Amino acid sequence: MTDVVARRTLQEPATDQAIEDLHDALDQLWVDAGFVPAMDQMAFTTAVIEAASNVVQHGVPAEGAELNLGVELTVSSERLRAVISEIGAAALDPVPDLDGSAPSADADDDALLEDFDESGRGLSMIRALVTTVTVERQGDTNVWVLSRDSTGS
Template identity: 45%
Template sequence: MTEVIARRGYRGPSDDDAIEAIHTELDALWDDASFVPEMDRMTFTTAVIESAANIVQHAQPVGEKPVEIDVDITVQPTRLVARVSAHNAREPFAEDMQADLPDEEAESGRGLALIEMLVTTVTFERQDGTNTWILTRET
């Protein structure tokens, strides 16, 4: 098993306050893992925040319970990993999962393409009403 040097997380309602809380957790993570190069910090932070923002903006509840966001971020010796989950959420539509950049005049639809440019891998899992994006960046 790969050694985890630092870990931070957040779980709560899927709202604008969650984005601020996740930013705070990322700032604390970089304090704990100051050896991570600045470029890796910036690109990974952008990818995690973009993933979380997509959940806040687009995730729809599967039932009566509201969507909750859950972010678990780990720093390993040569890898950054974030599991960004939407609990109690509908499965995204196939068109929501497209990673192609839209045309220049489109006002949205760049999120997944941007995330894929910033990290090494992006994977998606769905289990028991939870959508999880796993972002990995090799450092």
């Protein structure tokens, strides 16, 4: 496994301020990981901000819970990775298969994805910008994992 050379994390209420703080965290990440090509930085940053914005704009808290955004960003010499957590969120039903490695097995998955997209573009854009996207339920949290293989170092 390749060693992580840069990492940033944040966890706070899922608000517009969280997105501003995430922008700052990404800016700091690229200071520590300047070896990542600009195209990879731009694509990954766009995908992460879009996914986190979907949580803030479209996330549904579980009954009696406050919705929080958690983000863990890691960079290795070969891969950029973001774990975006919708903490205190209602469960996604069904949980969509987003890795892009196989066609959607169910037309309802596409309809569900559109619910998360801003103007129908959000997750389609994310999938175009990263190598893999997955989502799973862990306790009271929907966990989105985005990764992008870096094109150079």
